[in-house]
Amino acid sequence: MPADPSPPPARPGRPRQSALDERLRAAVLQLLRAGGPRAVTIDAVTAASGVAKTSIYRRHANRGALLTAVLAEAIGTPDVPAEGDVRDKIRAALEQVWHQMGDVLGPGGLAAMVSDSDPEFTALFRTALRPYVEVLVGRIRADVEAGLLRADLDAEGVVSLMVGAYLGELVRRGEVTPDWLDRSLELLWTLMTPPDGQR
Numbered sequence: 460m461p462a463d464p465s466p467p468p469a470r471p472g473r474p475r476q477s478a479l480d481e482r483l484r485a486a487v488l489q490l491l492r493a494g495g496p497r498a499v500t501i502d503a504v505t506a507a508s509g510v511a512k513t514s515i516y517r518r519h520a521n522r523g524a525l526l527t528a529v530l531a532e533a534i535g536t537p538d539v540p541a542e543g544d545v546r547d548k549i550r551a552a553l554e555q556v557w558h559q560m561g562d563v564l565g566p567g568g569l570a571a572m573v574s575d576s577d578p579e580f581t582a583l584f585r586t587a588l589r590p591y592v593e594v595l596v597g598r599i600r601a602d603v604e605a606g607l608l609r610a611d612l613d614a615e616g617v618v619s620l621m622v623g624a625y626l627g628e629l630v631r632r633g634e635v636t637p638d639w640l641d642r643s644l645e646l647l648w649t650l651m652t653p654p655d656g657q658r
Contacts, residue, residue: 492565496580
């Protein structure tokens with residue numbers, strides 16, 4: 460009995476939706492990191508992704524909607540581990556905040572944030588980042604109430620210093636090396652923990 464003939468090769472067709480969305484996401488983030496939000500135009504995204512304008516507009520009403528959707532997906536939702544000691548949990552939350560600034564925004568997006576050159580984008584990113592900041596503030600406040608951190612610790616102020624540590628290093632050196640998170644946390648830790656007699 461003859462073997463079954465091989466199936467015909469798959470015919471080329473429209474790319475899968477998820478593949479198209481991934482190409483758009485990658486193009487938007489690449490443009491944002493390199494040139495800031497103003498570099499993210501529909502024409503630029505089309506050129507960088509190879510996705511036709513008609514396909515982009517079928518998914519997103521305009522450039523703002525596209526940028527909003529990509530940022531929301533890239534930033535996601537905070538996830539602080541339930542296990543670990545106080546410092547480990549704070550470090551995990553801080554690392555997620557720093558990830559949004561370094562890996563999502565990149566130099567171009569950060570420059571736009573600092574200069575507020577695109578207020579709509581600044582507001583958009585602050586809104587997307589807020590859950591991460593709130594998790595970090597909440598983590599610190601919970602540890603203060605549990606007596607694990609100084610009773611008079613200003614959680615909001617500490618978080619501002621932690622975020623500022625990233626920006627300060629970037630301005631000073633032009634990059635933030637992986638070890639800077641632990642180094643900056645070490646500098647703040649002695650100010651955050653209660654004196655030996657109060658533990």
